[in-house]
Amino acid sequence: MQQFMKKVARVMAILARTSLWLAGLGLVLMTVFxxxxxxxxxxxxxxxxxxxxxxxxxxxxxxxxxxxVGTREGYHLSFDVLLYVLPKRVKDVLHTISDIVITGFGIGMIVYGAQLAEKTWQSTIPNIGISGGWAFVSIIMGGVLMVLFSIERILRRSCGMVTARFGETELPLEDR
Structure with missing residues (x-):
């Protein structure tokens, strides 16, 4: 299972890196505009x-x-003062609960984002002439990625593999 998860982690790392580059490109493009x-x-x-x-x-x-990407890298909002005094096993359980909640939130983003996109698909964004639904496709894609990355974190943890936690810049080299 660990070998399979290492392959999955490599694919997810590429997906996360690509998403981060696209996000950075979007930020630069918005600034230029x-x-x-x-x-x-x-x-x-x-x-x-x-x-x-x-x-x-x-x-x-x-x-x-x-x-x-912040979800995958462990940079999502958390209150982890208690985690400093708990044993590792309890920390892992709490991190897994957190990832399950994020997965549920991502599913909500997919479902409700799709509903918003569907309801606005027939309208047109003024000045650029594209469907208003495109404004909500980003919510759907963000939700899909959050679900994928959270499930990856849960599976990695269940296999005894390391997951990034807040304050760590990236996963260890052997786990990428």
Whole structure:
């Protein structure tokens, strides 16, 4: 089982790294769009109207992709003062409970994000002319990644493998 999980971990690491790069690219792109909007408004006296719509759309993507990667790397919000005094076995149980809750939250993101996308698919985002449903696809994708990464963490822990925890920058080399 550990050999299988090491292969899964490699695939998930590639998926997480790709998601993080896409999130970073989105952040840079949004910054360029907003800078262009400010330049157009105050220097050219001709405000480009499409930049705000694209920036908001892109922002949803880098937020949800980054949050999903944060789940895998153990950077999600947690209150872990108690964990410093508990035995390792109890810590593992609490971490697993946390990952189960995150999995449930991710499933909620998928279900409700799909409902929002479906209800807004026929509308069009002004200034860019694409379906309003695309604004919610990022929620669905973020939810899918959170579910995958949380399940990976649970399975790794059940096999006795290390998972990243808050404050650790990445998994040990042999577990990537």
């Amino acid at each position: 907003i800078a262009y909007q400010v330049f157009g408004r105050f220097v050219l006296n001709n405000t480009p109207t499409w930049t705000e719509s694209w920036s908001v759309l892109i922002m949803g993507w880098f937020i949800f992709l980054g949050a999903a």
